[in-house]
Amino acid sequence: MISLQDVRYSFSEAFHSLWRSRTRNLLSLATISISLAVTGVFMFASFNARAVARSWVRDIPLVFFLKDDVAEADIAALREKLSSSPLVEQTSYVTPVEALRRFKTYYARFADLASDVGENAFPASFEVKLATTGSRGAMQSLVEDVKQMSCVSDVQFDEAWAKRLDATLLLIDLIGIFLGGVLVLASVFTISNVIRLNIYSCQEEIEIMMLVGATLGFIRAPFLIEGALQGFLGGLFSLGLLYAVVKAFILYVAPIDPLIASLVRLNFLPLMASLSILGGGMIMGLIGSITSVGKVARDS
Amino acid sequence: MVQLFHIYKQYDRESTALSDINLRFEKGEFVFVTGPSGAGKTTLLKLIFREELPSRGQILVAGRNIAMIQLHKLFRLRRNIGVVFQDFRLLKRRTVLENIAFALQVVGCPARLQKQRAFSVLKMVGLQHKMQSYPLQLSGGEQQRVAIARALVNEPPILLADEPTGNLDPELSQEIMRLFSDINAHGTTVVVATHNREIIRSMGKRTVTLERGRLVEDSHHSTEAP
Numbered sequence: 001m002i003s004l005q006d007v008r009y010s011f012s013e014a015f016h017s018l019w020r021s022r023t024r025n026l027l028s029l030a031t032i033s034i035s036l037a038v039t040g041v042f043m044f045a046s047f048n049a050r051a052v053a054r055s056w057v058r059d060i061p062l063v064f065f066l067k068d069d070v071a072e073a074d075i076a077a078l079r080e081k082l083s084s085s086p087l088v089e090q091t092s093y094v095t096p097v098e099a100l101r102r103f104k105t106y107y108a109r110f111a112d113l114a115s116d117v118g119e120n121a122f123p124a125s126f127e128v129k130l131a132t133t134g135s136r137g138a139m140q141s142l143v144e145d146v147k148q149m150s151c152v153s154d155v156q157f158d159e160a161w162a163k164r165l166d167a168t169l170l171l172i173d174l175i176g177i178f179l180g181g182v183l184v185l186a187s188v189f190t191i192s193n194v195i196r197l198n199i200y201s202c203q204e205e206i207e208i209m210m211l212v213g214a215t216l217g218f219i220r221a222p223f224l225i226e227g228a229l230q231g232f233l234g235g236l237f238s239l240g241l242l243y244a245v246v247k248a249f250i251l252y253v254a255p256i257d258p259l260i261a262s263l264v265r266l267n268f269l270p271l272m273a274s275l276s277i278l279g280g281g282m283i284m285g286l287i288g289s290i291t292s293v294g295k296v297a298r299d300s
Numbered sequence: 301m302v303q304l305f306h307i308y309k310q311y312d313r314e315s316t317a318l319s320d321i322n323l324r325f326e327k328g329e330f331v332f333v334t335g336p337s338g339a340g341k342t343t344l345l346k347l348i349f350r351e352e353l354p355s356r357g358q359i360l361v362a363g364r365n366i367a368m369i370q371l372h373k374l375f376r377l378r379r380n381i382g383v384v385f386q387d388f389r390l391l392k393r394r395t396v397l398e399n400i401a402f403a404l405q406v407v408g409c410p411a412r413l414q415k416q417r418a419f420s421v422l423k424m425v426g427l428q429h430k431m432q433s434y435p436l437q438l439s440g441g442e443q444q445r446v447a448i449a450r451a452l453v454n455e456p457p458i459l460l461a462d463e464p465t466g467n468l469d470p471e472l473s474q475e476i477m478r479l480f481s482d483i484n485a486h487g488t489t490v491v492v493a494t495h496n497r498e499i500i501r502s503m504g505k506r507t508v509t510l511e512r513g514r515l516v517e518d519s520h521h522s523t524e525a526p
Contacts, residue, residue: 005405208389211349211351213407213454
């Protein structure tokens with residue numbers, strides 16, 4: 001049973017040890033901060049790129065062209081299907097007359113061409129504005145689904161560039177995961193070794209504690225807390241670092257080129273992502289210290 | 301209370317620290333373990349509180365084979381044995397009072413009682429005026445008395461003391477022995493390793509003599525080794 005007194009002792013010892021071996025601890029703190037900051041940069045890049053990509057999705061022209069002489073009931077059914085989908089933000093029905101009018105307005109030079117054909121050759125259509133929340137897969141299946149309807153003759157959905165964008169985002173994620181993973185492993189290794197050095201420097205003390213009847217938990221707890229604190233502080237520093245980099249970008253880089261400013265509206269990491277960096281740091285610290293504490297206490 | 305059956309301890313092939321030791325210390329007994337330097341006195345004590353394991357043989361403490369105790373349960377044995385180490389083994393970063401209170405802290409004694417009890421034991425060994433000093437600010441004799449106070453503070457059923465008077469003058473040595481006697485009178489089994497013949501004579505207690513790792517004499521029992 002762990003008493004409040006033991007908890008207080010463990011935290012007090014952990015803080016003392018952090019301060020006592022501050023040079024060594026700074027090394028691991030720096031490693032954790034940098035690795036989490038790099039991971040954070042990729043999370044940040046991915047998060048913002050996805051936000052931009054989502055806003056671009058709205059501009060993807062998605063048009064369902066209808067067959068000639070479609071019954072009103074079919075049009076109503078299609079309208080219902082589209083407007084009930086959470087992927088669709090807005091739909092507008094374009095009559096053949098409206099399509100012709102637009103053609104004449106947008107392509108005034110070719111206005112005669114439409115008249116030469118005589119009969120209005122433009123089909124009725126549904127123009128769809130996609131919501132920004134849907135995944136690419138869900139959008140694709142909506143398109144396929146609607147395409148199957150008997151009243152639809154053709155679909156215009158230029159997704160080639162969207163696929164490339166998806167691939168680029170996936171690549172950013174993969175690089176982030178790989179680089180972050182390697183750096184996280186390096187951090188865990190560093191914490192493990194720093195804690196081990198701290199334990200070695202207290203070896204005599206640990207032996208005495210064991211000889212006077214301290215439990216292994218009592219001996220190990222301060223080192224575990226120290227590792228978790230290192231991880232937490234590393235996470236905190238990395239968030240600070242990331243925030244400073246983002247601020248610097250907004251203040252100094254974005255104004256250089258208005259295009260950058262207009263294209264990229266940077267947002268800091270969402271709360272959950274920030275908390276996951278802090279929590280991740282603590283878990284890294286804990287894993288690092290667990291690997292050392294188990295071994296060294298046995299050596300004593 | 302403590303039983304040793306055919307205990308051997310070898311550190312390497314050439315040197316045998318203990319050889320075929322058979323001993324039994326009864327509950328509430330006061331025993332001296334004596335012999336020249338290198339006879340195996342310290343090793344014998346280290347085996348009893350399992351700082352080391354025997355190469356062969358079995359040691360039972362309170363009927364339990366201590367070699368079988370798992371590392372994470374070892375604290376239960378250690379809490380029942382107070383040890384005065386030859387090299388004191390005090391925590392250098394803690395004051396004298398904190399060193400003694402720490403032995404209480406690890407067994408879960410409430411914080412408000414720790415310093416109170418530590419102070420009263422410190423008073424028993426006559427070092428209350430040094431309670432705020434750090435071990436390295438004390439003389440060898442003073443450090444030894446702090447180590448004794450720490451071993452006594454939890455009132456363990458067994459007290460092992462390795463050369464507890466090694467750094468003390470004769471007067472203080474007698475004082476410490478009187479303290480051990482008092483503790484023993486309250487039922488604690490006391491085992492003192494010493495080569496101080498004067499003290500052994502003055503106390504008139506059971507004496508076990510070791511030589512080159514062998515038991516050569518047991519003043520209250522028949523000698524089991526040649």
